[in-house]
Amino acid sequence: xTAVSESAVPVEATDAARDxxxxxxxxxxxxxxxxxxxxxRPVILFSGGKDSTLLLHLAIKAFWPAPVPFPLxxxxxxxxxxxxxxxxxxxxxxxxxxxxVAHVQDWIDDGRLTERPDGTRNPLQTQPLLDTITEHxxxxxxxxxxxxxxxxxxxxRIFSLRNAFGQWDPRRQRPELWNLYNxxxxxxxHVRVFPLSNWTEADVWNYxxxxxxxxxxxxxxxxxxxxxxxxxWLTEGPWGxxxxxxxxxxxxxxxxxxxxxxxxxxxxxxxxxxxxxxAEVQASRLTERGATRADDRLSEAAMEDRKRxxxx
Amino acid sequence: xxxxxxxxxxxxVDDGKSTLVGRLLYDTKSVLADQLDAVQRASVDRGxxxxxxxxxxxxxxxxxxxxxxxxxxxxxxxxxxxxFVLADTPGHVQYTRNTVTGASTAQLAxxxxxxxxxxxxxxxxxxxxxxxLGVPRLVLAVNKVDLxxxxxxxxxxxxxxxxxxxxxxxxxxxxxxSIPVSALHGDNVATSSENTPWYTGPxxxxxxxxxxxxxxxxxxxxxxxxxxxxxxxxxxxxxYRGYAGQIASGTVRPGDQVVVLPQGLRSTVESVDTxxxxxxxxxxxxxxxxxxxxxxxxxxxxxxxxxxxxxxxxDEVTAALCWLSSKPLQAGTRVLVKHGARTVxxxxxxxxxxxxxxxxxxxxxxxxxxLNDIGSVRLRLSEEIPVDDYSQSxxxxxxxxxxxxxxxxxxxxxxxxxxxxxxxxxxA
Ligand SMILES: Nc1nc2c(ncn2[C@@H]2O[C@H](COP(=O)(O)OP(=O)(O)O)[C@@H](O)[C@H]2O)c(=O)[nH]1
Ligand SMILES: [Mg+2]
Numbered sequence: 059x060t061a062v063s064e065s066a067v068p069v070e071a072t073d074a075a076r077d078x079x080x081x082x083x084x085x086x087x088x089x090x091x092x093x094x095x096x097x098x099r100p101v102i103l104f105s106g107g108k109d110s111t112l113l114l115h116l117a118i119k120a121f122w123p124a125p126v127p128f129p130l131x132x133x134x135x136x137x138x139x140x141x142x143x144x145x146x147x148x149x150x151x152x153x154x155x156x157x158x159v160a161h162v163q164d165w166i167d168d169g170r171l172t173e174r175p176d177g178t179r180n181p182l183q184t185q186p187l188l189d190t191i192t193e194h195x196x197x198x199x200x201x202x203x204x205x206x207x208x209x210x211x212x213x214x215r216i217f218s219l220r221n222a223f224g225q226w227d228p229r230r231q232r233p234e235l236w237n238l239y240n241x242x243x244x245x246x247x248h249v250r251v252f253p254l255s256n257w258t259e260a261d262v263w264n265y266x267x268x269x270x271x272x273x274x275x276x277x278x279x280x281x282x283x284x285x286x287x288x289x290x291w292l293t294e295g296p297w298g299x300x301x302x303x304x305x306x307x308x309x310x311x312x313x314x315x316x317x318x319x320x321x322x323x324x325x326x327x328x329x330x331x332x333x334x335x336x337a338e339v340q341a342s343r344l345t346e347r348g349a350t351r352a353d354d355r356l357s358e359a360a361m362e363d364r365k366r367x368x369x370x
Numbered sequence: 371x372x373x374x375x376x377x378x379x380x381x382x383v384d385d386g387k388s389t390l391v392g393r394l395l396y397d398t399k400s401v402l403a404d405q406l407d408a409v410q411r412a413s414v415d416r417g418x419x420x421x422x423x424x425x426x427x428x429x430x431x432x433x434x435x436x437x438x439x440x441x442x443x444x445x446x447x448x449x450x451x452x453x454f455v456l457a458d459t460p461g462h463v464q465y466t467r468n469t470v471t472g473a474s475t476a477q478l479a480x481x482x483x484x485x486x487x488x489x490x491x492x493x494x495x496x497x498x499x500x501x502x503l504g505v506p507r508l509v510l511a512v513n514k515v516d517l518x519x520x521x522x523x524x525x526x527x528x529x530x531x532x533x534x535x536x537x538x539x540x541x542x543x544x545x546x547x548s549i550p551v552s553a554l555h556g557d558n559v560a561t562s563s564e565n566t567p568w569y570t571g572p573x574x575x576x577x578x579x580x581x582x583x584x585x586x587x588x589x590x591x592x593x594x595x596x597x598x599x600x601x602x603x604x605x606x607x608x609x610y611r612g613y614a615g616q617i618a619s620g621t622v623r624p625g626d627q628v629v630v631l632p633q634g635l636r637s638t639v640e641s642v643d644t645x646x647x648x649x650x651x652x653x654x655x656x657x658x659x660x661x662x663x664x665x666x667x668x669x670x671x672x673x674x675x676x677x678x679x680x681x682x683x684x685d686e687v688t689a690a691l692c693w694l695s696s697k698p699l700q701a702g703t704r705v706l707v708k709h710g711a712r713t714v715x716x717x718x719x720x721x722x723x724x725x726x727x728x729x730x731x732x733x734x735x736x737x738x739x740x741l742n743d744i745g746s747v748r749l750r751l752s753e754e755i756p757v758d759d760y761s762q763s764x765x766x767x768x769x770x771x772x773x774x775x776x777x778x779x780x781x782x783x784x785x786x787x788x789x790x791x792x793x794x795x796x797x798a
Contacts (some may be wrong), residue, residue, distance in 0.1 A: 060698075076473075077373040078373050078453045080656070081374055082655050083657070083658040084616060084655055085657075088597070088615075088616040088657050091597040091614050091657070092597060092711070093433060093613070094597075094598050095597050095598050095670045095711060116395070118645070119535055119645035119646075120614070121600060121614075121646070122600075122644075122645035122655070123600070123602050123606070123607045123610055124601065124602035124603070124604070124607075124610075125601050125604075127694055167475055191445075202489045205444045205445075205446070206445075206446050207427075209427070209429030209443070210430065211425070211429075212427070212429050212443045212444050212445060213429050213441050213442070213443055228430050228432075228440075228441060229432070229440065229441075231441060231468075232778060233467045233468065233471045233694050233779050233782070234471050234474075234705050235470065235471060235474040235768070235770060235782045236474045236475060236764070236781070237475075237616070238708055238768065238769070238770050240708065240770055240772060240777065242706075242772060242776075242777025242778075243777060244616050244776070244777065248632075256444065256445070256446070257456055258446045260448075270520065278494045282396070309677035319776040322453065327372050336679075342402070344402050344403055344404045345401040345402045345405060360431060362429070362431055363431075369444050
């Protein structure tokens with residue numbers, strides 16, 4: 059399993075798609091520069107997943123040839139895929155960046171958090187994230203969230219004000235006019251910033267193809283031992299699977315999103331190149347999260363509730 | 371022709387905006403199976419016999435509970451001809467600020483009316499906001515024609531009344547198209563309806579795919595707000611000094627004569643740089659780094675502009691405000707003004723008039739501007755800034771009014787005497 063995608067050939071080489079991607083790139087770069095100009099201590103959330111890798115790629119372009127003027131932050135659930143963590147560290151090293159890692163395990167060890175009965179650690183990320191933001195006095199936190207991912211995200215501003223508890227109040231959002239972003243906040247508050255707000259999953263993949271952005275290998279089809287739970291293919295791992303009665307099979311799979319291993323499912327796939335992934339994404343009848351994320355299936359408002367608590 | 375169309379919905383509550391957006395997503399196959407399942411389940415839970423497509427966009431818990439839209443939802447769909455960024459906005463008067471948010475970047479707005487009610491107060495309020503913001507094209511979607519028996523005469527009355535109203539707001543012939551639709555059943559949304567044989571125009575989707583939107587960037591003067599100075603001081607780039615920003619209007623090429631404002635320093639563009647290499651030319655909307663031939667003192671907030679066609683530099687601005695806060699505005703209020711990449715202090719010296727969007731007349735010397743009011747003010751600034759008239763260059767004619775105490779955005783500001791120019795909507 060090697061990281062694929064040296065190909066910089068645009069797959070949808072029509073002018074239409076090209077202009078659209080240029081417009082999205084320019085918008086994201088504008089947002090990065092606004093934050094650099096207006097905030098004291100910004101940080102980029104970086105997990106090594108595809109959206110955060112794209113985020114970093116755009117940040118590098120925004121300040122080129124100067125280095126990215128922000129550190130990176132990863133909230134590590136301890137349930138991450140080895141390939142992704144390796145990729146994360148390699149990218150940090152390659153670009154000479156500074157990475158801060160908040161280990162959820164530390165919060166569990168000293169009792170600030172308790173493990174959930176279902177073993178899922180995705181909801182446990184919020185507290186370490188907020189504690190780390192407070193500790194480092196970060197005032198702007200870049201996330202790779204996209205509005206097309208989920209309908210609560212579709213409602214969020216590009217500059218999303220969070221109160222001193224990190225909470226999002228959807229009824230108190232500021233008007234966001236033209237490309238003039240208001241980053242004012244009071245001490246203790248911070249702003250979440252989403253430069254990829256207007257990108258769709260297809261845009262992300264088309265851009266990755268065009269720019270030759272390298273991704274962790276698990277985004278491409280590979281053989282993996284998986285078992286079925288709640289209609290998803292989960293991988294074997296320290297997060298408590300397979301349980302009795304769950305049968306392990308070896309299949310060709312890839313990941314559409316990458317999060318906590320306990321709740322991120324793989325999809326069956328034969329797509330080993332970025333072009334093949336794009337073809338699959340276009341033919342898919344399921345959304346990225348619907349196909350692969352157990353955490354969003356809990357209720358009609360699962361994402362909104364987590365965001366209100368301070369999730370990204 | 372542009373490849374990307376940004377559009378917004380507008381209209382009164384319950385006219386069917388969210389249903390229409392859901393219908394557009396559904397008919398362009400932009401709704402995936404799991405989203406549809408979720409909508410179907412939720413519709414059954416609510417005791418409905420057919421899926422309620424508005425649930426695709428009303429993404430907040432309180433929106434679904436009340437069956438209304440509270441904040442803008444951004445949705446994305448594409449056809450082989452175009453990509454669309456769609457802002458579905460709320461209809462309630464109290465959420466007009468969210469409608470303004472959705473409309474500020476729109477190149478086209480779909481204004482809905484209920485065919486049984488026709489043009490109502492909120493239709494006129496939204497039409498005025500769209501005209502003020504300079505949204506260049508409107509579609510009047512006369513919705514729920516299924517409930518009036520697909521009656522041509524009723525449609526024609528509404529379309530005529532609205533077209534006349536839009537004309538007095540400055541929308542010329544040809545910039546407004548009226549379409550009879552049923553968002554619920556899909557008539558004339560993506561497919562021509564057999565129920566309206568008397569309507570021979572395009573469906574809504576055909577119109578969205580074909581309507582011309584791209585302004586000609588070569589006509590507009592070059593405007594470039596400096597966001598950030600890039601100075602790597604690394605061994606590979608010891609002397610690199612570039613001014614980073616997004617081109618607000620016009621185009622730039624190496625060799626162009628420019629002026630840096632408000633200082634008034636002249637120079638020549640040496641190169642237009644990006645991480646992908648230097649460019650021969652870059653146009654409005656592009657994020658680039660401009661290098662100048664001379665070593666000048668330039669910082670974030672300065673504006674690089676065409677030397678032959680420059681904006682006015684002033685600390686006294688006449689502007690229209692769309693007041694978005696529940697705290698009323700009085701003359702004498704101190705505010706912050708964010709214009710381009712610069713934020714300065716401001717004092718509202720005078721509220722000259724208020725625009726009555728129902729009668730399209732102005733009221734001189736009002737005491738206050740209240741939530742959702744549109745008014746004309748005289749604003750004094752703590753320093754001189756380079757401004758354009760909004761109707762000439764929206765990106766350098768627009769500003770935010772911010773509350774210095776809590777940082778809230780109080781108003782959308784548009785430089786110039788917008789009330790007399792409401793007669794000539796410009797591209798946003
Ligand atoms: N009969 C009929 N009902 C419609 C139509 N469009 C919307 N509705 C109904 O009108 C109500 C309000 O629709 P909604 O989309 O929430 O309106 P919004 O407030 O403008 O977003 C809902 O009950 C819809 O089902 C239509 O074309 N025909
Ligand atoms: Mg609605």
